[in-house]
Amino acid sequence: MISVSKLLCGLDAESDGLRYDAADGSKEPQITEKKQRRPVVVWNTTKQCNLYCEHCYAGADCQxxxxxxxxxxxxxxxxxxxxxGAPVLLFSGGEPLVREDLAELIAYADDAGIRPVLSTNGTLLTCERARELKRAGLQYAGVSVDGLPERNDRIRGEEGAFDAAVSGIEACLDVGLKTGLRYTITEHNVADLAGVVDLLVDVGIDRFCFYHLDYGGRGADISDVDLSPEATRQAVADLCDLTREYHDAGEEIETLLVGNYADAGYLVEYADRELGTGRARLIYRYLERNGGDPTGERVADVDPVGNVHLTQFWQGYSPGNVRDRSFGAIWSDESNPLLAGLRDREDHLSGRCADCAYQSICRGGSRLRALAAHGDPFAPDPKCYLTEREREGAAAASRLGGESLAD
Structure with missing residues (x-):
């Protein structure tokens, strides 16, 4: 995740230590004081879901x-x-709320010292259920909304899904559970992005996570409606502008981008143009600490039957199953060539990624999209939208008198 609000507006957040080794400078209570050394783990607790979303990476179904x-x-x-030593466990699905033991599992994670958070479509959340989960120790609920009512309901395959999700958000807020939006951007809903932010700020949400489409599960089936690189660039620029406008108006919303680390290079370029070289240098340093695309390193996934995956979106490959070996043994086994390659990807990236000026803060972007587009997990990410001049470092260097932002 890349925090637009942190980088462009200086907004403190509870993840500053986890993400940037910047806990000392933050006024917010921290998830961890130091940058994570172990992965955040997504657990797809079930494949069952009450909706049928067109971009579902898990390929969830009614059973x-x-x-x-x-x-x-x-x-x-x-x-x-x-x-x-996993710092965070994200309970996901399918729809995790269909599991009757969800509160019990959340409480168990909380007692074990792992921060429990939830990814849900929100339609099954009532005040009673939200209160139960909060009492169990749930720290955060991310509710998926993919547009204003008509578009959201079409994407999610159920009339009334938007209204039900907003009711679920309100239930969480009513019981004091920190809640945010999850929004996957495609051609089908990019026009609604600002409208959804405006509406949900009025509802009371102040955290917005915008996901680029990754080509896993049903997401691979709709890659043809993914935004073009040019349209992606415009959407990211619009989100940067929107975030700054809200902050200038006194609304401290937290906005994050997920799933395309070309965003890291773009944010440096945007800051250099709009906020000056000093801010751009600071942003670059934060993003170097963040470490770029986390696949196979700082994020992991366990599916409903125990298969471990290199990211929640890459369900088609698994280095092992937790019923056979411990998660730690699987994740630490660098005799697996793909795991080892991902952790040393600078020596394997090809094409324009191999010598990009922003490689240290991007690390090649999505390896799943590269695999889907080129049949090679170390090929360039087709969603990179940086210009040749930006990738060569010429644009930033020309404004800095020939110096690198890393200097």
């Missing part, structure tokens, strides 16, 4: 998968993750 992890196996997984 769960056969032989999903039981409550006891889920607790064993949590123990394993706690022993390994």
């Amino acid at each position: 769960g998968a056969k032989n999903e992890l039981s409550t006891a196996e889920g607790k064993a997984l949590i123990d394993d993750l706690a022993d390994f």
Whole structure:
């Protein structure tokens, strides 16, 4: 995740230590004081979902998968993750709220010292359920909304899904549970982005996570409606402008971009143009600490039947199953050539990624999109929208008298 509001507006957040090793400079209570050394783990607790979203990376359906992890196996997984030092466990799906033991599992994670958070479509959230989850120790709920009512309901395959999700958001806010928006941007909904932010700020949300489409699950089936590089650039520019406008008006909304680390280079360029070289240098340093695309390193996934994945979007490949080996053993096994390659990707990236001036803060972007587009996980990400001049470092250097932003 790249925090637009942190980088452009200086907004403190509870993830400053986790993401930027900047806990000392933040006024907010921190998830961790130091940058993560172990991955944030997404657990797809079930494949069952009450909706059928066109971009679902997990390929969720109306039925769960056969032989999903039981409550006891889920607790064993949590123990394993706690022993390994995972800082955060994101309960996802499918729709995790269809699991009757969700509150029990959240409480178990909280007791184990792992920060429990939730990814949900929000339509099953009531005040009673939200209160139960908060009492269990849930720290945050991310609710997926993908446009204003008509577009959202079409994308999510259910009339009334928008209204139900907003009701779920209101239920969380009513019981004091920190809540944010998750929004996957495609051609189908990019026009609604500002309108959704405006509406949900009025509802009371102050955290917005905007996801680039990754080509996994049903997301791979709609890659043809992904934004072009030019349209992606414009959408990111619009989000930067929108964030600054809200902050200038006194609204401290937190906005984040997820899934395309070309955004890192773009934010440096944007800051250099709009805010000056000093801010651009600071942003560059923050993004170097962040470390670029986290696939296979700072994010991991466990699917409903225990298969470990290199990111939640890359469900088509697994280096092992937690029923056979511990998560820690699987994640630490660099005899796996793909895991080892991802952790040393600078020596493997090809094409325009190999010598990009922003490689240290991007690290090639999405390896799944590269695989989907080129059949090679170390090929260039087709969603990179930086210009040749930007990738060569000429644009920034010319404004800095020939110096690199890293200097």
